[in-house]
Amino acid sequence: MDAVTRLLKRDPERALEWMLRAYAGLVYHAAAAILGRTSHEEIEECVSDAFLAVYNNRDRLDFSQGSVKAYLCATARNLAIDRLKRQTRARVVELDDFTPASELTEVMALNQIDNELLIERVLALGEPDSTIVVGRYYFGLKTKELAKVTGLKDSAVDQRLHRALKKLKRLMEGGLIHAK
Amino acid sequence: MRNERRIAFSNLTVDQTDRLIDSFEALPLGGAVNRRIRNSVLKAVAPRRARRSRLIRTLVPLAASLLMLVMFFVAFPKAAQAVSDFIGRVFTPGRYMSEDPAARTPVPSIDEAIAAAAPKDGDYTITLMPDLPDPQQYVDFRAENGYAPFSEENWGWLREIRPEIAEVLYDGNQLIWNTNLYTANEHVREFMDGFGDNAGSKLSVDALMDDVTYTVEGDPTVYPLQVSGHGITPIQDETVLAGADHVVLYSDFDIDPTQPLPDGILTITQNIRICENDAMNYGATVAILTHTFTFDTTKGNTQSAELQEGDIPLLGETYLTVDNMIFAEDGSITSWTISTQKVSLNGVVLHAEYEYLPTGISVVLTLASAPSNWTDNMVNALLRSSNRSIQNTYHKIGNVADMYINGVFVSEAPRPDSWGIGEQRYTLPIYPDQYETTQSVVLKLIHVYNEMLNGTNQIAGEVYTVTNGQSTDKAQTNFSPLVEITVPIPKS
Numbered sequence: 001m002d003a004v005t006r007l008l009k010r011d012p013e014r015a016l017e018w019m020l021r022a023y024a025g026l027v028y029h030a031a032a033a034i035l036g037r038t039s040h041e042e043i044e045e046c047v048s049d050a051f052l053a054v055y056n057n058r059d060r061l062d063f064s065q066g067s068v069k070a071y072l073c074a075t076a077r078n079l080a081i082d083r084l085k086r087q088t089r090a091r092v093v094e095l096d097d098f099t100p101a102s103e104l105t106e107v108m109a110l111n112q113i114d115n116e117l118l119i120e121r122v123l124a125l126g127e128p129d130s131t132i133v134v135g136r137y138y139f140g141l142k143t144k145e146l147a148k149v150t151g152l153k154d155s156a157v158d159q160r161l162h163r164a165l166k167k168l169k170r171l172m173e174g175g176l177i178h179a180k
Numbered sequence: 181m182r183n184e185r186r187i188a189f190s191n192l193t194v195d196q197t198d199r200l201i202d203s204f205e206a207l208p209l210g211g212a213v214n215r216r217i218r219n220s221v222l223k224a225v226a227p228r229r230a231r232r233s234r235l236i237r238t239l240v241p242l243a244a245s246l247l248m249l250v251m252f253f254v255a256f257p258k259a260a261q262a263v264s265d266f267i268g269r270v271f272t273p274g275r276y277m278s279e280d281p282a283a284r285t286p287v288p289s290i291d292e293a294i295a296a297a298a299p300k301d302g303d304y305t306i307t308l309m310p311d312l313p314d315p316q317q318y319v320d321f322r323a324e325n326g327y328a329p330f331s332e333e334n335w336g337w338l339r340e341i342r343p344e345i346a347e348v349l350y351d352g353n354q355l356i357w358n359t360n361l362y363t364a365n366e367h368v369r370e371f372m373d374g375f376g377d378n379a380g381s382k383l384s385v386d387a388l389m390d391d392v393t394y395t396v397e398g399d400p401t402v403y404p405l406q407v408s409g410h411g412i413t414p415i416q417d418e419t420v421l422a423g424a425d426h427v428v429l430y431s432d433f434d435i436d437p438t439q440p441l442p443d444g445i446l447t448i449t450q451n452i453r454i455c456e457n458d459a460m461n462y463g464a465t466v467a468i469l470t471h472t473f474t475f476d477t478t479k480g481n482t483q484s485a486e487l488q489e490g491d492i493p494l495l496g497e498t499y500l501t502v503d504n505m506i507f508a509e510d511g512s513i514t515s516w517t518i519s520t521q522k523v524s525l526n527g528v529v530l531h532a533e534y535e536y537l538p539t540g541i542s543v544v545l546t547l548a549s550a551p552s553n554w555t556d557n558m559v560n561a562l563l564r565s566s567n568r569s570i571q572n573t574y575h576k577i578g579n580v581a582d583m584y585i586n587g588v589f590v591s592e593a594p595r596p597d598s599w600g601i602g603e604q605r606y607t608l609p610i611y612p613d614q615y616e617t618t619q620s621v622v623l624k625l626i627h628v629y630n631e632m633l634n635g636t637n638q639i640a641g642e643v644y645t646v647t648n649g650q651s652t653d654k655a656q657t658n659f660s661p662l663v664e665i666t667v668p669i670p671k672s
Binding site: 014016017020022023024025026028029036040044047048051052055065066067069070071073074077115116118119122123127130131134135137138139141142143145148149154155158162 | 189191192193194195196197198199200201203204205206207208209213214216217218220221222224314317321324325409411432462463505
């Protein structure tokens with residue numbers, strides 16, 4: 001159990017202050033990646049609700065399963081997805097929108113087994129590629145933001161991202177064969 | 181708005197999320213957004229009891245003052261009008277600017293701020309992909325990612341786009357503008373189809389803000405502006421879409437409160453990136469639209485009055501209920517006691533900042549100075565929020581700020597956004613068009629303290645020890661006046 005989790009158990013108000021300072025940016029981007037960056041109010045509501053949910057349910061959450069950071073991001077994304085589903089014009093786009101109707105898109109079937117495989121493969125890309133892919137597709141970061149996070153040039157981020165996606169696709173195909 | 185919408189890595193468990201985002205410790209977030217989220221969360225958590233009883237708290241004192249109000253209003257009808265005007269104006273700048281100006285409910289002070297910005301279009305250029313620097317990167321991207329090669333036939337129409345600055349809202353704290361991009365209706369529809377899932381031969385297009393800078397007359401420096409939110413505003417109504425001759429690119433920007441925009445005419449240069457399908461894909465860029473316009477920050481920076489500030493010395497004595505916490509290095513609490521002590525306020529000085537915004541008057545109270553024997557815990561105890569219950573009692577230690585307008589009690593000052601961290605914030609619902617009819621605004625702070633707490637006689641010096649970070653407070657409180665703050669109201 002990390003320090004903030006212990007603090008959340010023992011001194012929730014102080015922990016909340018700490019969480020807001022440390023994780024507001026992460027949680028915001030996690031929700032914004034779903035809702036789109038122009039939906040400010042909806043994003044902020046999701047982020048606020050995520051903090052409140054973790055804070056209010058601190059005694060019921062099993063922090064051995066994941067960190068406070070993970071609970072916050074997962075909650076914010078779920079709240080954002082719920083909102084998106086309620087929007088009549090919502091459209092769902094899977095991981096690889098560079099290759100429409102690709103096999104890769106099919107691989108991203110939304111179930112736990114495939115998520116496990118996906119996470120394994122993404123992390124297997126190594127740094128900085130895994131950070132670029134997660135930053136782009138989990139946090140919705142733009143090229144320039146990814147460049148700041150990774151210290152690479154914009155063009156290098158683009159190139160690495162595209163190469164990583166191709167590599168990921170190959171890895172996923174291998175994974176599927178292996179899974180069968 | 182729907183730019184940048186995607187679902188990837190959905191349905192992850194917390195454990196999966198943990199592994200996936202392990203390398204991300206923090207991501208930047210604009211100061212204004214950060215503050216809004218923080219305030220929203222803290223307000224929801226700390227004064228939960230207060231929130232539930234907010235309406236009642238407001239109504240009961242109003243009922244108690246009804247006779248006085250009636251007599252006052254009969255005697256002073258102008259004051260009655262002034263006070264009644266304070267109720268019910270609520271708006272959100274971002275939402276306001278995202279609505280069609282012809283259809284939204286007008287808020288005079290916002291409309292005045294928009295009018296005062298007086299934007300004027302300057303030049304613009306549209307550079308198609310082949311003429312952009314390093315076009316090969318886009319050619320490669322398209323080839324590698326399933327896009328058709330760039331062609332004049334498909335994208336030549338972009339040259340005909342005409343940008344026009346539609347509205348600018350700047351109030352010293354927030355900067356939002358809408359840019360209309362005029363084009364043929366068929367291309368408006370292609371913008372509406374932009375982003376995402378329309379695979380196939382049909383073209384779609386999207387736009388986002390790229391680099392944005394400003395210059396000030398007489399200063400050669402080019403200053404960057406950090407875009408916070410941006411995207412094409414969707415047109416939901418099919419009838420409206422059928423007649424649409426433009427799309428609206430909404431954009432808002434982070435303004436560092438310590439570095440407000442300078443007064444005067446700013447020349448903005450906005451680079452709008454137009455991409456096939458999804459403007460998040462840098463490589464899918466088909467054109468860059470560079471558009472300059474000017475707007476006037478003067479009114480926004482001086483909306484009705486300059487920021488005012490002042491020191492407020494406290495006098496006399498008060499009881500103060502203090503949380504004495506001792507923390508370990510990992511942030512855990514090793515000791516937590518609660519006690520009430522009588523303290524002298526002589527030498528304690530509060531600092532007040534007043535900002536006159538179209539959104540209301542912002543009042544921020546912090547500690548300016550205190551005698552050397554005052555600890556941080558004492559300061560936090562002095563500057564935290566309490567609330568009045570339906571029975572006109574107080575269950576929580578801290579301050580209650582009663583707002584009097586023109587000598588009449590209206591309500592507790594709304595939106596105290598912080599607690600226990602050494603500052604108090606109020607946003608008073610008094611708008612610029614009401615300044616002239618407002619004779620006085622006074623915040624009367626009373627301070628609530630514990631006399632008894634969980635069986636300990638606090639007023640007699642007994643100390644309550646919190647165990648395991650939990651405290652089910654059964655408190656008997658009392659209160660005393662702390663200070664009266666006269667909020668300066670600008671007059672023309």
